[in-house]
Amino acid sequence: MGRLESGRFPGAVRVAGAVAAFALVLIFLAGPVWLVARGLCPAPLAAIGGAGPAATGPATSSAPATATAPAWRPPKFTARQAERDAMVAVIRRYGLTDRAVLAVMAAVPRHEFVPPAYRRRAYADTPLPIGYGQTISQPYIVAEMTRLLRLKPNSRVLEIGTGSGYQAAVLAHFTPHVYTVEIIKPLAVAARKRLKRLGYTVVKVRHADGYYGWAEKGPFDAIIVTCAAGQIPPPLIKQLKPGGRMVIPVGGRYATQTLMLVEKRPDGSVRSRSLMAVSFVPLLRAEPKR
Numbered sequence: 001m002g003r004l005e006s007g008r009f010p011g012a013v014r015v016a017g018a019v020a021a022f023a024l025v026l027i028f029l030a031g032p033v034w035l036v037a038r039g040l041c042p043a044p045l046a047a048i049g050g051a052g053p054a055a056t057g058p059a060t061s062s063a064p065a066t067a068t069a070p071a072w073r074p075p076k077f078t079a080r081q082a083e084r085d086a087m088v089a090v091i092r093r094y095g096l097t098d099r100a101v102l103a104v105m106a107a108v109p110r111h112e113f114v115p116p117a118y119r120r121r122a123y124a125d126t127p128l129p130i131g132y133g134q135t136i137s138q139p140y141i142v143a144e145m146t147r148l149l150r151l152k153p154n155s156r157v158l159e160i161g162t163g164s165g166y167q168a169a170v171l172a173h174f175t176p177h178v179y180t181v182e183i184i185k186p187l188a189v190a191a192r193k194r195l196k197r198l199g200y201t202v203v204k205v206r207h208a209d210g211y212y213g214w215a216e217k218g219p220f221d222a223i224i225v226t227c228a229a230g231q232i233p234p235p236l237i238k239q240l241k242p243g244g245r246m247v248i249p250v251g252g253r254y255a256t257q258t259l260m261l262v263e264k265r266p267d268g269s270v271r272s273r274s275l276m277a278v279s280f281v282p283l284l285r286a287e288p289k290r
Ligand code: SAH
Pocket: 130, 134, 135, 136, 137, 160, 161, 162, 163, 164, 165, 166, 167, 168, 181, 182, 183, 184, 187, 208, 209, 210, 211, 226, 227, 281, 282, 283, 284, 285, 286
């Protein structure tokens, strides 16, 4: 039967068939190699690719495809998990259903970021004092602002207003490229120490006036401002990548503030939208140098 069927095809077609089959085999073999080379498929396929001679070449070849820097793994915490889960249930009730954001809110130990006097209330859905007249934001607002940034595993993100470092820790669960600026020196120093102690070693804290952003580390895919500005600081817009997103509360010290989403389009044009009424501590300005 087999012979009969194959016999129905003229010679030229048979040759073409063989070439096509060979090409298919080549594509099948080369696919994983290409993916691994682009870093698109890390562990399992990289292992397969590394095992085959086609992927690694001679045994003496230098670094295999898997020998890249180890992936960033945020620290894990178990203490007070039930309270965190209850806090997440409250956030969900606002209508926030983004799974990744909820998982991160359930993972970051908020009680480690508030002063001892407030630790008992660390998982209430409310802002809490952190000293120097500043506050750690309400958990729902932290979650919603984080969601609006649409972070990806390689996003570069800038935060203005480090405060306790809590929001920065939340961001670090999405990406290792977290930069945060705090104007009050003791808060910047304490947050840097706290983040390091807890294992959020990738977060870079700078003591400076965040009005100017952090130009040397930009441009950024996402910028989050956690203090209210009278208007959107132009340096921050400049440091946003085309396609980037910024969330920022805008409004006066005693006036109602509005949470704004600022998007820089791929063509560089900027569009901003008001999202909701919020209440943040004001963006302070460094004393002008005399
Ligand atoms: N994101 C913080 C809470 C922020 S409270 C957290 O998760 O804990 C707002 C912070 O913004 C305060 O710490 C305040 O000192 C800081 N801030 C105010 N003006 C600033 C400025 N111009 N540059 C940088 N930080 C500023």
